[in-house]
Amino acid sequence: MSPVIRLATPIPGPASLALAARRAKAVPRGVPATTPIAVVQADNAVLTDADGNRLIDFGGGIGVVNAGHRHPKVVQAVRDQLDHFTHVCFPVTMYEPYIALAEKLNALTPGSHEKRTFFVNSGAEAVENAVKAARKATGRQAIICFEHAFHGRTYLGLSLTSKVNPYKNGFGPFMPEVYRIPFPYCYRCDAGPKNGTCCMADRAHLEHLLASHVDPKSVAAVIMELEVGEGGFIPVPAAYLSMLAQFCKDNGILLIADEIQTGFGRTGKLFACEHYGLVPDIIITAKSLAGGLPLAAVTGRAEVLDAAQPGGLGGTYGGNPLACAAALAILEAMHEEKLVEKGAKVGDRIRARFEGWRGKYPQIGDVRGLGAMIAMELVKDRITKEPAKELTGKLQAEALKRGVILLSAGTLGNVIRVLVPLTVEDAVLDEGLDVMEAALKAATENQAIAG
Numbered sequence: 001m002s003p004v005i006r007l008a009t010p011i012p013g014p015a016s017l018a019l020a021a022r023r024a025k026a027v028p029r030g031v032p033a034t035t036p037i038a039v040v041q042a043d044n045a046v047l048t049d050a051d052g053n054r055l056i057d058f059g060g061g062i063g064v065v066n067a068g069h070r071h072p073k074v075v076q077a078v079r080d081q082l083d084h085f086t087h088v089c090f091p092v093t094m095y096e097p098y099i100a101l102a103e104k105l106n107a108l109t110p111g112s113h114e115k116r117t118f119f120v121n122s123g124a125e126a127v128e129n130a131v132k133a134a135r136k137a138t139g140r141q142a143i144i145c146f147e148h149a150f151h152g153r154t155y156l157g158l159s160l161t162s163k164v165n166p167y168k169n170g171f172g173p174f175m176p177e178v179y180r181i182p183f184p185y186c187y188r189c190d191a192g193p194k195n196g197t198c199c200m201a202d203r204a205h206l207e208h209l210l211a212s213h214v215d216p217k218s219v220a221a222v223i224m225e226l227e228v229g230e231g232g233f234i235p236v237p238a239a240y241l242s243m244l245a246q247f248c249k250d251n252g253i254l255l256i257a258d259e260i261q262t263g264f265g266r267t268g269k270l271f272a273c274e275h276y277g278l279v280p281d282i283i284i285t286a287k288s289l290a291g292g293l294p295l296a297a298v299t300g301r302a303e304v305l306d307a308a309q310p311g312g313l314g315g316t317y318g319g320n321p322l323a324c325a326a327a328l329a330i331l332e333a334m335h336e337e338k339l340v341e342k343g344a345k346v347g348d349r350i351r352a353r354f355e356g357w358r359g360k361y362p363q364i365g366d367v368r369g370l371g372a373m374i375a376m377e378l379v380k381d382r383i384t385k386e387p388a389k390e391l392t393g394k395l396q397a398e399a400l401k402r403g404v405i406l407l408s409a410g411t412l413g414n415v416i417r418v419l420v421p422l423t424v425e426d427a428v429l430d431e432g433l434d435v436m437e438a439a440l441k442a443a444t445e446n447q448a449i450a451g
Contacts, residue, residue: 006403011401045069078326098321125318130223221256281300
């Protein structure tokens with residue numbers, strides 16, 4: 001297979017620069033611009049910009065296109081639905097694609113218990129509704145969340161989100177009855193393992209911590225990303241999650257698994273909780289659920305989601321018929337094309353390259369992640385683990401000018417994450433990784449590092 005990257009102009013080219021100038025006059029500066037390119041075409045893992053440049057997409061719309069850009073099944077399903085209707089509002093007049101998709105998610109999500117699913121438009125909206133449902137079902141108000149978490153930009157989402165800059169700075173005050181506790185971030189843990197396991201997987205430690213925060217009997221739910229996304233691609237240690245799940249069960253606390261970024265094959269399982277044998281009370285999905293169309297789902301125990309009164313859940317656009325049709329096509333494609341298994345193989349391929357680079361580049365402090373949700377954390381010093389935020393930005397820039405789009409992450413801004421479509425061809429993935437290695441070499445030249 002011949003190389004797919006084609007650079008007709010420097011990145012960004014004149015057409016992208018012209019659109020960026022228009023953007024600056026029309027769009028608030030608070031809307032981020034990770035790259036300066038303007039896309040006119042997207043196919044699987046390849047983007048074409050307004051200047052005719054072709055780039056490899058390792059960002060995947062921030063984890064939205066696990067099945068690739070413009071999957072043929074999704075395109076056809078949306079076209080077919082367009083021949084019928086685009087919107088009627090499900091709470092007013094129901095339609096089959098919404099119900100069929102709810103049935104699918106009730107069957108596919110972990111656990112054999114009776115479930116219910118309803119749809120909203122975004123991950124943040126799903127977070128809001130999961131918390132609403134948990135409070136209604138338990139009659140409690142408090143919510144426990146974690147450091148390094150990201151749960152959206154709405155006010156409750158921001159209240160649950162940990163990272164201050166750029167998400168929370170200047171937007172307070174935030175919602176009450178939200179209690180944040182440390183996430184088991186093993187790479188940056190000073191204590192280290194205890195008896196061969198995560199030092200935080202100690203129930204007595206958790207109970208002692210909560211004693212100065214909140215009474216467990218007033219907690220409606222714990223919400224957790226099983227692999228922290230925006231916070232740096234940090235998987236939760238199995239021992240910690242097992243302890244936490246039992247603590248929740250013993251105290252009548254619902255456990256909400258935020259699988260917005262981890263869902264639908266990204267981690268080498270359909271859902272990340274399958275790695276841990278976890279059956280959450282509520283599971284939130286979005287991003288890659290509908291292959292690029294806005295759709296999010298809240299799936300949970302029937303008795304929990306049925307607790308809300310009629311009209312307490314839902315919304316005008318939630319479960320849009322085009323998005324539901326796309327999501328049904330995505331799930332069909334994932335099954336037929338074995339995309340979960342493909343995700344595991346893509347992850348193995350990326351991890352092998354990252355681990356090889358770690359042996360050559362001391363600036364790579366850690367390589368981690370589940371399946372194809374892989375990241376590397378960059379440091380100035382392997383002993384002190386001082387974060388290398390500037391180097392992270394330089395690596396992104398060097399990769400972009402060579403034709404690969406990379407995303408950063410991490411509370412400290414020093415993590416490079418990969419969210420390439422799981423459908424990426426081996427040759428395209430290898431080409432992108434080769435470019436990434438060349439960018440890493442260029443970014444680290446003349447840098448001395450201890451450790």
